[in-house]
Amino acid sequence: DVKVTQSSRYLVKRTGEKVFLECVQDMDHENMFWYRQDPGLGLRLIYFSYDVKMKEKGDIPEGYSVSREKKERFSLILESASTNQTSMYLCASSLESVMNTEAFFGQGTRLTVV
């Protein structure tokens, strides 16, 4: 079974802090994703990585950056946390494939910025 593991289920951070969310997958997937999930807005893509050190901005990248130094690990960084970044953050991974683009998800990290 594919396993996508996010380092924390719950986090509480103060405004202005630098926050790191970590994600690890164990199936040698090329693609990794960070989404945020908010009620009524569904999942919105923050960043996408298709290879080590390669990244692409998603729909809402402002206030975030990412790091992918190893294939299995994809980190989301909030440079200076703000209250409007309080949300559920979901990491996912998928194979690099023309046909089978199914993504597998972690449990999510619920981040509260106070």
Next chain:
Amino acid sequence: AQSVSQHNHHVILSEAASLELGCNYSYGGTVNLFWYVQYPGQHLQLLLKYFSGDPLVKGIKGFEAEFIKSKFSFNLRKPSVQWSDTAEYFCAGTPYGNNRLAFGKGNQVVVIP
């Protein structure tokens, strides 16, 4: 721009009723389409997927979806729902050859016993 859209965000129905959730996509050409489900407190799980072939796709737990290319739609159906189907349902898709997965806004489904 929204590549995948869902309608009627909240759906409330009684057990044994039929469920249909609409999904439309805006990609041209070949697409890969998915329905994911998120039960309360759990992570997203795949219900079913369409890549090619038979446009009627059967998934887990009695769900099915029909791909209608002329309508750019991929609607989810279940003939008779159970209380345990209470969950949020998300439609998602990628255009052919592109792995960037886009989601709709989701449908919150509540099944009353």
